[in-house]
Amino acid sequence: MAVTFTNPILPGFNPDPSICRVGEDYYIATSTFEWYPGVQIHHSTDLVNWRLVRRPLERPAQLDMRGNPDSCGIWAPCLSHSQGRFWLIYTDMKRYEGHFKDGLNYLVSAPSIEGPWSDPVFLNASGFDPSLFHDDDGRHWLLNLKWDYRQAAGPDRFGGIVLQEYDAEARTLIGPIHTIFAGTAMKLTEGPHLYRRDGWYHLLVAEGGTGYGHAVTMARSRSITGPYEVHPDNPVLTSRDDESLALQRAGHADLVDTPAGETYLVHLCGRPLPGTQRSPLGRETALQRAHWDDDGWLRLAVGGNAPQNEVRAPYDATPWPLEREESHAFDSATLPMAFQWLRTPYPERLFSLTERRGYLRLYGRQSPGSWFEQALVARRRDVFSCEAETTLEFAPEDYQQCAGLIAYYNRFKFHYLAVTRDDAGRRVLTILSCADNWPSGDLDFPLAAPVMLDEETSVRLGLTMDGASLQFRYAEGGGEWQPVGPTLDAGVLSDEGAGRAHGYFTGTFLGMAVHDISGRALPADFSAFRYIRSEPRMTDNDLPRG
Structure with missing residues (x-):
């Protein structure tokens, strides 16, 4: 009998998950906003049981949020591993409400999760939700949402996903800035992650806002700079069409492959109180099985696009009992x-x-x-x-x-x-x-x-x-x-x-x-x-x- 686990895998305030695997070890980084130290990193060897192991942004040179308004600070970190190092990208958001979003994007790195974590490299401030993609040819690329303060309506301020090369030796961004994806009709396009598979660049984004219209969209291109065609069954994951689902607000996702080649999708979710749209536990992290179909597109393994509360585990793992x-x-x-x-x-x-x-x-x-x-x-x-x-x-x-x-x-x-x-x-x-x-x-x-x-x-x-x-x-x-x-x-x-x-x-x-x-x-x-x-x-x- 297959082992199953119950979502969320990271209960309580643990949103915007970014996942990476190094050998047999999995790591998830989540947003911490105004809470210090910055960025929660959990570790697992089976994708089911997780333990908090590190908050790497812990000294003034890395993070000072004094004066940051509520729900500012660390937005949507991205954790990756390349060339023997961990790379952590994060936004320190200084303003949230109004037309402007004053977010500063930084990069720190370390030889291990335990550290030592470097002082930050300033990247840009053009928008939030930055992520770093390491291509097969050794080049590094920064993606982020570009913020358009000129627009009156909120959804129209999400000005598309931009891409620029990062020179790791010079520790700076180089070359032209490319707008690679304007988003779909759901708008509020954010949270980009890029993957390379079978000659395609697959772009995963969050859309619809982080509330009850949230969703995961994918697109692909033969060229890293586009043009990108949208997934034919978009959105890939959402709760927006079914208020009865145990996991609401599903979106802001990332992908990971097991050593055996299975694909899992980690995403944020919320569990509102019965009969309400209030989530006192905050946005949490859940995990779904996925697979790549014959047409080269990613889909949920169970079919459809609804997040599942009970999910088959990739290993013969026994979920740890909840500590009372x-x-x-x-x-x-x-x-x-x-x-x-x-x-x-x-x-x-x-x-x-x-x-x-x-x-x-x-x-x-x-x-x-x-x-x-x-x-x-x-x-x-x-x-x-x-x-x-x-x-x-x-x-x-x-x-x-x-x-x-x-x-x-x-x-x-x-x-x-x-x-x-x-x-x-x-x-x-x-x-x-x-x-x-x-x-x-x-x-x-x-x-x-x-x-x-x-x-x-x-x-x-x-x-x-x-x-x-x-x-x-x-x-x-x-x-x-x-x-x-x-x-x-x-x-x-x-x-x-x-x-x-x-x-x-x-x-x-x-x-x-x-x-x-x-x-x-x-x-x-x-x-x-x-x-x-x-x-x-x-x-x-x-x-x-x-």
Whole structure:
């Protein structure tokens, strides 16, 4: 009996996958947007089981995103291997909304995934989603979308896919810029990847936008510069025609061959909450079987163009069981791999694991949602039903200082259970909530009155998320858990919102936060963090089905 696996292979916020194989090893790079360090790289030997092994953009020379707006930063990295080195192309997007897209495209390389990763080479800024194609003759070619700011309508600003040669010795682009593909009637043509097979250059692109109209298109040419003819059964992959599919928003793909010559297509997808178009887990990564037909075109192995939830694996691999609980005691000098922070390449200004051994010390910086320096350390939500807990020691001096447990999407989408001080000088517990208050980011205060806390006792803070609901809880010292506040809307912590089918590109994070808007940088100490994946309370009938 064939082994099958269940998509997605990278659950939670892991979009825009780029895949490559080196020998028996597979690697996937995904976008990280404003979260630091930049680019997630997962490793597998069977295409089914994956482990996060590296975030290579980790120092100021490679990446500084201070001031980048929400959902800017690292867009659509491309990972490849050629001439004994890994090559990583990425965009650092500095502006997202409006007519302009100020994106800077860079290249870094390394002899192995572990590094050392080089300082970046600046390539261009003409558009985003760059990728590097290594031709059989040893030449290297950069592809990217060219952005056309002149057009009034969004789809028309996607000005086609351009191609230019990259000189690896001189570390610069050379020769003419060729526009090789204008896209199809679906428009919003982006995410290019190029492959060579049987004398053809095959171009794969994403179209239709990264929301519910997303799709994968292919075209081919005998010449690298075109002209390219569109796949006769375009689109090759999409969920746009079937709202019942478990995997929605399918698009932005890449191809890989196994050593045995089987072809698989890796792509982004989203799993909306039942009855909604809200995806709090963000855009995830899935895998489909594909094959090359007699006419030389790629198609899904199962026929049609719909993404499958259950897929036959290429190896006799047993999917790893989902780890139910992750516990972190902060007893190491390095941050656990699951966690990231926002934007800055100077984490020492945000946190320390050595100032007080056995604790994660966060230094209060700017307010929740700052685009510059925010003391927030968090991990992805990767299942619909989960819990998070942390233990906090914090002695605020006034209401401008808060520390606690946060469920965070961006500056106008978060729920924050925080210890602070009231006007009477008492240490209290409050909830700061911003439930999709776009564009103002105005706060809501769901608690009718703050909860009084003992002055000396540590505080345990927790939350339970089940689909679109979030319930906070707290306990003082070794006391019993008590619910605090009303059930909050966790569905707003999603890509969609503010009246748009999709508008932002990350996912829900759960973690620890401190802010001190007085500028005194008051610290808070966290002694533990637990993340528990719970059995979903939603029934099978509630979930979208394929």
